[in-house]
Amino acid sequence: DELIDNCDAAGTALRIIDVAPELHGAVDLIAHAVSRGVVVSLAHTDATYEQAIAGIDAGATLATHLFNAMRPVHHREPGVVTAALTDDRVTCELILDGHHVHPAVVSMAHRCAGAPRNAAISDASPVAGLGDGVHTWGGMTVNSHNGELTDNAGRLAGAGCLLDTAAATLYRAGASVTATLLALSVTPLRVLDPSRSSGLQVGDQIWCPGTCVTLPAG
Structure with missing residues:
Protein backbone atom coordinates (compact mmCIF):
# COMPACT_ATOMS: atom_id res chain seq x y z
CA ASP A 1 0.00 0.00 0.00
CA GLU A 2 2.85 2.38 0.81
CA LEU A 3 4.48 1.77 -2.57
CA ILE A 4 1.16 2.33 -4.33
CA ASP A 5 0.73 5.60 -2.42
CA ASN A 6 4.27 6.65 -3.40
CA CYS A 7 3.51 5.83 -7.01
CA ASP A 8 0.44 8.05 -6.88
CA ALA A 9 2.33 10.87 -5.15
CA ALA A 10 5.10 10.86 -7.77
CA GLY A 11 2.70 11.62 -10.58
CA THR A 12 4.34 12.01 -13.98
CA ALA A 13 7.80 12.29 -12.40
CA LEU A 14 7.93 8.50 -12.03
CA ARG A 15 8.72 6.85 -15.37
CA ILE A 16 9.97 3.37 -14.54
CA ILE A 17 10.25 1.04 -11.55
CA ASP A 18 11.85 -2.36 -10.91
CA VAL A 19 9.72 -5.02 -9.23
CA ALA A 20 10.37 -8.61 -8.11
CA PRO A 21 7.02 -10.20 -9.05
CA GLU A 22 7.23 -13.00 -6.48
CA LEU A 23 6.97 -10.61 -3.53
CA HIS A 24 3.71 -10.19 -1.64
CA GLY A 25 1.54 -7.55 -3.30
CA ALA A 26 3.88 -7.19 -6.29
CA VAL A 27 1.33 -8.12 -8.93
CA ASP A 28 -1.14 -5.56 -7.59
CA LEU A 29 1.63 -2.94 -7.53
CA ILE A 30 2.56 -3.73 -11.13
CA ALA A 31 -1.04 -3.38 -12.31
CA HIS A 32 -1.49 -0.10 -10.42
CA ALA A 33 1.79 1.39 -11.64
CA VAL A 34 1.00 0.51 -15.24
CA SER A 35 -2.44 2.11 -14.88
CA ARG A 36 -0.60 5.31 -13.90
CA GLY A 37 1.56 5.20 -17.02
CA VAL A 38 4.66 3.84 -15.26
CA VAL A 39 6.85 1.28 -17.03
CA VAL A 40 7.40 -1.77 -14.81
CA SER A 41 10.50 -3.92 -15.17
CA LEU A 42 11.17 -7.36 -13.67
CA ALA A 43 14.40 -7.15 -11.70
CA HIS A 44 16.45 -8.40 -8.75
CA THR A 45 14.15 -11.37 -8.60
CA ASP A 46 14.03 -15.04 -7.67
CA ALA A 47 10.71 -15.46 -9.46
CA THR A 48 9.70 -18.77 -10.95
CA TYR A 49 8.52 -18.89 -14.54
CA GLU A 50 4.90 -18.81 -13.40
CA GLN A 51 5.48 -15.86 -11.05
CA ALA A 52 7.23 -13.96 -13.82
CA ILE A 53 4.35 -14.61 -16.23
CA ALA A 54 1.93 -13.32 -13.58
CA GLY A 55 3.95 -10.10 -13.44
CA ILE A 56 3.93 -9.83 -17.22
CA ASP A 57 0.18 -10.47 -17.34
CA ALA A 58 -0.20 -7.63 -14.82
CA GLY A 59 1.63 -5.28 -17.19
CA ALA A 60 5.41 -5.62 -16.77
CA THR A 61 7.05 -4.97 -20.14
CA LEU A 62 10.78 -4.96 -19.38
CA ALA A 63 13.42 -7.20 -17.79
CA THR A 64 16.29 -5.32 -16.14
CA HIS A 65 19.83 -6.66 -16.60
CA LEU A 66 18.66 -10.01 -17.99
CA PHE A 67 20.52 -12.99 -16.44
CA ASN A 68 22.00 -10.82 -13.67
CA ALA A 69 20.53 -10.66 -10.15
CA MET A 70 17.79 -13.11 -11.05
CA ARG A 71 17.01 -16.82 -10.84
CA PRO A 72 19.14 -18.75 -13.35
CA VAL A 73 17.65 -20.89 -16.10
CA HIS A 74 17.08 -24.57 -15.34
CA HIS A 75 15.50 -26.99 -17.77
CA ARG A 76 12.87 -27.98 -15.18
CA GLU A 77 12.45 -24.48 -13.72
CA PRO A 78 12.93 -21.99 -16.57
CA GLY A 79 12.51 -18.98 -14.31
CA VAL A 80 12.13 -15.31 -15.09
CA VAL A 81 14.82 -15.31 -17.79
CA THR A 82 12.93 -17.76 -19.99
CA ALA A 83 9.65 -15.94 -19.36
CA ALA A 84 11.21 -12.69 -20.55
CA LEU A 85 12.95 -14.18 -23.58
CA THR A 86 9.92 -16.06 -24.88
CA ASP A 87 7.17 -13.52 -24.24
CA ASP A 88 6.75 -10.94 -26.99
CA ARG A 89 5.36 -8.43 -24.49
CA VAL A 90 8.75 -8.07 -22.80
CA THR A 91 11.86 -6.14 -23.84
CA CYS A 92 15.09 -7.59 -22.49
CA GLU A 93 17.93 -5.41 -21.23
CA LEU A 94 21.40 -6.89 -21.69
CA ILE A 95 24.54 -5.56 -20.03
CA LEU A 96 26.93 -5.77 -22.96
CA ASP A 97 30.32 -5.15 -21.38
CA GLY A 98 31.48 -8.68 -22.26
CA HIS A 99 31.72 -9.68 -18.59
CA HIS A 100 28.22 -9.61 -17.08
CA VAL A 101 26.86 -11.91 -19.79
CA HIS A 102 28.98 -14.39 -21.76
CA PRO A 103 29.08 -13.58 -25.49
CA ALA A 104 27.52 -16.96 -26.33
CA VAL A 105 24.61 -16.16 -24.01
CA VAL A 106 24.29 -12.72 -25.62
CA SER A 107 24.00 -14.50 -28.97
CA MET A 108 21.36 -16.85 -27.57
CA ALA A 109 19.34 -13.96 -26.13
CA HIS A 110 19.53 -12.07 -29.42
CA ARG A 111 18.34 -15.12 -31.34
CA CYS A 112 15.47 -15.69 -28.88
CA ALA A 113 14.18 -12.15 -28.48
CA GLY A 114 15.21 -10.70 -31.82
CA ALA A 115 16.08 -7.13 -32.67
CA PRO A 116 12.79 -5.49 -31.60
CA ARG A 117 13.06 -6.79 -28.02
CA ASN A 118 16.75 -6.43 -27.20
CA ALA A 119 17.81 -3.25 -25.39
CA ALA A 120 21.56 -2.74 -25.14
CA ILE A 121 22.80 -1.10 -21.95
CA SER A 122 26.24 -0.40 -20.52
CA ASP A 123 25.48 -0.44 -16.75
CA ALA A 124 28.39 2.00 -16.71
CA CYS A 161 32.65 0.18 -20.39
CA LEU A 162 30.42 2.55 -22.32
CA LEU A 163 27.87 2.02 -25.08
CA ASP A 164 30.51 1.83 -27.80
CA THR A 165 31.64 -1.43 -26.20
CA ALA A 166 28.01 -2.56 -25.93
CA ALA A 167 27.54 -2.00 -29.65
CA ALA A 168 30.65 -3.99 -30.52
CA THR A 169 29.69 -6.82 -28.15
CA LEU A 170 26.22 -7.22 -29.65
CA TYR A 171 27.55 -7.02 -33.19
CA ARG A 172 30.18 -9.69 -32.51
CA ALA A 173 27.43 -11.88 -31.01
CA GLY A 174 25.78 -12.04 -34.41
CA ALA A 175 23.45 -9.05 -34.53
CA SER A 176 23.36 -7.11 -37.78
CA VAL A 177 24.38 -3.46 -37.89
CA THR A 178 20.70 -2.51 -38.08
CA ALA A 179 19.75 -4.72 -35.11
CA THR A 180 22.67 -3.36 -33.11
CA LEU A 181 21.68 0.25 -33.70
CA LEU A 182 18.03 -0.52 -32.90
CA ALA A 183 19.09 -2.03 -29.57
CA LEU A 184 20.95 1.15 -28.67
CA SER A 185 18.35 3.65 -29.82
CA VAL A 186 14.80 2.92 -30.95
CA THR A 187 14.15 -0.04 -28.64
CA PRO A 188 14.97 1.84 -25.39
CA LEU A 189 12.94 4.80 -26.70
CA ARG A 190 9.94 2.54 -27.34
CA VAL A 191 10.17 1.08 -23.81
CA LEU A 192 9.78 4.49 -22.20
CA ASP A 193 7.34 5.84 -24.77
CA PRO A 194 5.30 3.14 -26.56
CA SER A 195 3.78 5.81 -28.80
CA ARG A 196 7.21 6.03 -30.45
CA SER A 197 7.08 2.43 -31.67
CA SER A 198 7.62 3.64 -35.23
CA GLY A 199 11.01 4.95 -34.21
CA LEU A 200 12.64 8.27 -34.96
CA GLN A 201 10.69 11.09 -36.52
CA VAL A 202 11.69 14.04 -38.68
CA GLY A 203 13.22 16.68 -36.43
CA ASP A 204 14.36 14.29 -33.69
CA GLN A 205 17.81 14.89 -32.26
CA ILE A 206 19.85 11.83 -33.17
CA TRP A 207 23.40 12.94 -32.43
CA CYS A 208 25.10 14.70 -29.56
CA PRO A 209 28.70 15.96 -29.75
CA GLY A 210 31.02 13.16 -28.76
CA THR A 211 33.16 10.29 -29.96
CA CYS A 212 31.88 8.50 -33.05
CA VAL A 213 31.12 4.80 -32.54
CA THR A 214 32.78 2.52 -35.08
CA LEU A 215 31.72 -1.11 -35.32
CA PRO A 216 34.53 -3.67 -35.71
CA ALA A 217 35.33 -4.80 -39.23
CA GLY A 218 33.86 -8.11 -40.32
Missing part, protein backbone atom coordinates in the same frame (compact mmCIF):
# COMPACT_ATOMS: atom_id res chain seq x y z
CA SER A 125 29.69 2.98 -13.30
CA PRO A 126 31.03 6.47 -12.51
CA VAL A 127 34.56 5.19 -13.21
CA ALA A 128 33.73 3.65 -16.60
CA GLY A 129 36.28 4.53 -19.24
CA LEU A 130 39.07 5.40 -16.81
CA GLY A 131 41.11 2.36 -17.80
CA ASP A 132 42.85 -0.33 -15.78
CA GLY A 133 43.69 0.40 -12.18
CA VAL A 134 42.15 0.89 -8.76
CA HIS A 135 39.33 3.43 -8.52
CA THR A 136 36.92 4.62 -5.84
CA TRP A 137 33.26 5.54 -6.16
CA GLY A 138 30.43 5.63 -3.67
CA GLY A 139 32.85 4.82 -0.87
CA MET A 140 33.77 1.55 -2.57
CA THR A 141 37.14 0.55 -3.99
CA VAL A 142 36.93 -1.20 -7.35
CA ASN A 143 39.54 -2.87 -9.50
CA SER A 144 39.36 -2.31 -13.24
CA HIS A 145 40.95 -4.71 -15.70
CA ASN A 146 40.13 -4.95 -19.40
CA GLY A 147 36.76 -3.30 -18.84
CA GLU A 148 35.75 -5.53 -15.94
CA LEU A 149 35.09 -3.91 -12.56
CA THR A 150 35.30 -6.01 -9.39
CA ASP A 151 35.27 -5.24 -5.69
CA ASN A 152 37.92 -6.51 -3.31
CA ALA A 153 35.99 -9.78 -2.94
CA GLY A 154 36.15 -10.37 -6.70
CA ARG A 155 32.48 -9.67 -7.32
CA LEU A 156 31.30 -7.64 -10.30
CA ALA A 157 30.82 -4.00 -9.29
CA GLY A 158 29.08 -2.32 -12.18
CA ALA A 159 30.58 -2.05 -15.63
CA GLY A 160 33.70 -0.27 -16.77
Whole structure:
Protein backbone atom coordinates (compact mmCIF):
# COMPACT_ATOMS: atom_id res chain seq x y z
CA ASP A 1 0.00 0.00 0.00
CA GLU A 2 2.85 2.38 0.81
CA LEU A 3 4.48 1.77 -2.57
CA ILE A 4 1.16 2.33 -4.33
CA ASP A 5 0.73 5.60 -2.42
CA ASN A 6 4.27 6.65 -3.40
CA CYS A 7 3.51 5.83 -7.01
CA ASP A 8 0.44 8.05 -6.88
CA ALA A 9 2.33 10.87 -5.15
CA ALA A 10 5.10 10.86 -7.77
CA GLY A 11 2.70 11.62 -10.58
CA THR A 12 4.34 12.01 -13.98
CA ALA A 13 7.80 12.29 -12.40
CA LEU A 14 7.93 8.50 -12.03
CA ARG A 15 8.72 6.85 -15.37
CA ILE A 16 9.97 3.37 -14.54
CA ILE A 17 10.25 1.04 -11.55
CA ASP A 18 11.85 -2.36 -10.91
CA VAL A 19 9.72 -5.02 -9.23
CA ALA A 20 10.37 -8.61 -8.11
CA PRO A 21 7.02 -10.20 -9.05
CA GLU A 22 7.23 -13.00 -6.48
CA LEU A 23 6.97 -10.61 -3.53
CA HIS A 24 3.71 -10.19 -1.64
CA GLY A 25 1.54 -7.55 -3.30
CA ALA A 26 3.88 -7.19 -6.29
CA VAL A 27 1.33 -8.12 -8.93
CA ASP A 28 -1.14 -5.56 -7.59
CA LEU A 29 1.63 -2.94 -7.53
CA ILE A 30 2.56 -3.73 -11.13
CA ALA A 31 -1.04 -3.38 -12.31
CA HIS A 32 -1.49 -0.10 -10.42
CA ALA A 33 1.79 1.39 -11.64
CA VAL A 34 1.00 0.51 -15.24
CA SER A 35 -2.44 2.11 -14.88
CA ARG A 36 -0.60 5.31 -13.90
CA GLY A 37 1.56 5.20 -17.02
CA VAL A 38 4.66 3.84 -15.26
CA VAL A 39 6.85 1.28 -17.03
CA VAL A 40 7.40 -1.77 -14.81
CA SER A 41 10.50 -3.92 -15.17
CA LEU A 42 11.17 -7.36 -13.67
CA ALA A 43 14.40 -7.15 -11.70
CA HIS A 44 16.45 -8.40 -8.75
CA THR A 45 14.15 -11.37 -8.60
CA ASP A 46 14.03 -15.04 -7.67
CA ALA A 47 10.71 -15.46 -9.46
CA THR A 48 9.70 -18.77 -10.95
CA TYR A 49 8.52 -18.89 -14.54
CA GLU A 50 4.90 -18.81 -13.40
CA GLN A 51 5.48 -15.86 -11.05
CA ALA A 52 7.23 -13.96 -13.82
CA ILE A 53 4.35 -14.61 -16.23
CA ALA A 54 1.93 -13.32 -13.58
CA GLY A 55 3.95 -10.10 -13.44
CA ILE A 56 3.93 -9.83 -17.22
CA ASP A 57 0.18 -10.47 -17.34
CA ALA A 58 -0.20 -7.63 -14.82
CA GLY A 59 1.63 -5.28 -17.19
CA ALA A 60 5.41 -5.62 -16.77
CA THR A 61 7.05 -4.97 -20.14
CA LEU A 62 10.78 -4.96 -19.38
CA ALA A 63 13.42 -7.20 -17.79
CA THR A 64 16.29 -5.32 -16.14
CA HIS A 65 19.83 -6.66 -16.60
CA LEU A 66 18.66 -10.01 -17.99
CA PHE A 67 20.52 -12.99 -16.44
CA ASN A 68 22.00 -10.82 -13.67
CA ALA A 69 20.53 -10.66 -10.15
CA MET A 70 17.79 -13.11 -11.05
CA ARG A 71 17.01 -16.82 -10.84
CA PRO A 72 19.14 -18.75 -13.35
CA VAL A 73 17.65 -20.89 -16.10
CA HIS A 74 17.08 -24.57 -15.34
CA HIS A 75 15.50 -26.99 -17.77
CA ARG A 76 12.87 -27.98 -15.18
CA GLU A 77 12.45 -24.48 -13.72
CA PRO A 78 12.93 -21.99 -16.57
CA GLY A 79 12.51 -18.98 -14.31
CA VAL A 80 12.13 -15.31 -15.09
CA VAL A 81 14.82 -15.31 -17.79
CA THR A 82 12.93 -17.76 -19.99
CA ALA A 83 9.65 -15.94 -19.36
CA ALA A 84 11.21 -12.69 -20.55
CA LEU A 85 12.95 -14.18 -23.58
CA THR A 86 9.92 -16.06 -24.88
CA ASP A 87 7.17 -13.52 -24.24
CA ASP A 88 6.75 -10.94 -26.99
CA ARG A 89 5.36 -8.43 -24.49
CA VAL A 90 8.75 -8.07 -22.80
CA THR A 91 11.86 -6.14 -23.84
CA CYS A 92 15.09 -7.59 -22.49
CA GLU A 93 17.93 -5.41 -21.23
CA LEU A 94 21.40 -6.89 -21.69
CA ILE A 95 24.54 -5.56 -20.03
CA LEU A 96 26.93 -5.77 -22.96
CA ASP A 97 30.32 -5.15 -21.38
CA GLY A 98 31.48 -8.68 -22.26
CA HIS A 99 31.72 -9.68 -18.59
CA HIS A 100 28.22 -9.61 -17.08
CA VAL A 101 26.86 -11.91 -19.79
CA HIS A 102 28.98 -14.39 -21.76
CA PRO A 103 29.08 -13.58 -25.49
CA ALA A 104 27.52 -16.96 -26.33
CA VAL A 105 24.61 -16.16 -24.01
CA VAL A 106 24.29 -12.72 -25.62
CA SER A 107 24.00 -14.50 -28.97
CA MET A 108 21.36 -16.85 -27.57
CA ALA A 109 19.34 -13.96 -26.13
CA HIS A 110 19.53 -12.07 -29.42
CA ARG A 111 18.34 -15.12 -31.34
CA CYS A 112 15.47 -15.69 -28.88
CA ALA A 113 14.18 -12.15 -28.48
CA GLY A 114 15.21 -10.70 -31.82
CA ALA A 115 16.08 -7.13 -32.67
CA PRO A 116 12.79 -5.49 -31.60
CA ARG A 117 13.06 -6.79 -28.02
CA ASN A 118 16.75 -6.43 -27.20
CA ALA A 119 17.81 -3.25 -25.39
CA ALA A 120 21.56 -2.74 -25.14
CA ILE A 121 22.80 -1.10 -21.95
CA SER A 122 26.24 -0.40 -20.52
CA ASP A 123 25.48 -0.44 -16.75
CA ALA A 124 28.39 2.00 -16.71
CA SER A 125 29.69 2.98 -13.30
CA PRO A 126 31.03 6.47 -12.51
CA VAL A 127 34.56 5.19 -13.21
CA ALA A 128 33.73 3.65 -16.60
CA GLY A 129 36.28 4.53 -19.24
CA LEU A 130 39.07 5.40 -16.81
CA GLY A 131 41.11 2.36 -17.80
CA ASP A 132 42.85 -0.33 -15.78
CA GLY A 133 43.69 0.40 -12.18
CA VAL A 134 42.15 0.89 -8.76
CA HIS A 135 39.33 3.43 -8.52
CA THR A 136 36.92 4.62 -5.84
CA TRP A 137 33.26 5.54 -6.16
CA GLY A 138 30.43 5.63 -3.67
CA GLY A 139 32.85 4.82 -0.87
CA MET A 140 33.77 1.55 -2.57
CA THR A 141 37.14 0.55 -3.99
CA VAL A 142 36.93 -1.20 -7.35
CA ASN A 143 39.54 -2.87 -9.50
CA SER A 144 39.36 -2.31 -13.24
CA HIS A 145 40.95 -4.71 -15.70
CA ASN A 146 40.13 -4.95 -19.40
CA GLY A 147 36.76 -3.30 -18.84
CA GLU A 148 35.75 -5.53 -15.94
CA LEU A 149 35.09 -3.91 -12.56
CA THR A 150 35.30 -6.01 -9.39
CA ASP A 151 35.27 -5.24 -5.69
CA ASN A 152 37.92 -6.51 -3.31
CA ALA A 153 35.99 -9.78 -2.94
CA GLY A 154 36.15 -10.37 -6.70
CA ARG A 155 32.48 -9.67 -7.32
CA LEU A 156 31.30 -7.64 -10.30
CA ALA A 157 30.82 -4.00 -9.29
CA GLY A 158 29.08 -2.32 -12.18
CA ALA A 159 30.58 -2.05 -15.63
CA GLY A 160 33.70 -0.27 -16.77
CA CYS A 161 32.65 0.18 -20.39
CA LEU A 162 30.42 2.55 -22.32
CA LEU A 163 27.87 2.02 -25.08
CA ASP A 164 30.51 1.83 -27.80
CA THR A 165 31.64 -1.43 -26.20
CA ALA A 166 28.01 -2.56 -25.93
CA ALA A 167 27.54 -2.00 -29.65
CA ALA A 168 30.65 -3.99 -30.52
CA THR A 169 29.69 -6.82 -28.15
CA LEU A 170 26.22 -7.22 -29.65
CA TYR A 171 27.55 -7.02 -33.19
CA ARG A 172 30.18 -9.69 -32.51
CA ALA A 173 27.43 -11.88 -31.01
CA GLY A 174 25.78 -12.04 -34.41
CA ALA A 175 23.45 -9.05 -34.53
CA SER A 176 23.36 -7.11 -37.78
CA VAL A 177 24.38 -3.46 -37.89
CA THR A 178 20.70 -2.51 -38.08
CA ALA A 179 19.75 -4.72 -35.11
CA THR A 180 22.67 -3.36 -33.11
CA LEU A 181 21.68 0.25 -33.70
CA LEU A 182 18.03 -0.52 -32.90
CA ALA A 183 19.09 -2.03 -29.57
CA LEU A 184 20.95 1.15 -28.67
CA SER A 185 18.35 3.65 -29.82
CA VAL A 186 14.80 2.92 -30.95
CA THR A 187 14.15 -0.04 -28.64
CA PRO A 188 14.97 1.84 -25.39
CA LEU A 189 12.94 4.80 -26.70
CA ARG A 190 9.94 2.54 -27.34
CA VAL A 191 10.17 1.08 -23.81
CA LEU A 192 9.78 4.49 -22.20
CA ASP A 193 7.34 5.84 -24.77
CA PRO A 194 5.30 3.14 -26.56
CA SER A 195 3.78 5.81 -28.80
CA ARG A 196 7.21 6.03 -30.45
CA SER A 197 7.08 2.43 -31.67
CA SER A 198 7.62 3.64 -35.23
CA GLY A 199 11.01 4.95 -34.21
CA LEU A 200 12.64 8.27 -34.96
CA GLN A 201 10.69 11.09 -36.52
CA VAL A 202 11.69 14.04 -38.68
CA GLY A 203 13.22 16.68 -36.43
CA ASP A 204 14.36 14.29 -33.69
CA GLN A 205 17.81 14.89 -32.26
CA ILE A 206 19.85 11.83 -33.17
CA TRP A 207 23.40 12.94 -32.43
CA CYS A 208 25.10 14.70 -29.56
CA PRO A 209 28.70 15.96 -29.75
CA GLY A 210 31.02 13.16 -28.76
CA THR A 211 33.16 10.29 -29.96
CA CYS A 212 31.88 8.50 -33.05
CA VAL A 213 31.12 4.80 -32.54
CA THR A 214 32.78 2.52 -35.08
CA LEU A 215 31.72 -1.11 -35.32
CA PRO A 216 34.53 -3.67 -35.71
CA ALA A 217 35.33 -4.80 -39.23
CA GLY A 218 33.86 -8.11 -40.32
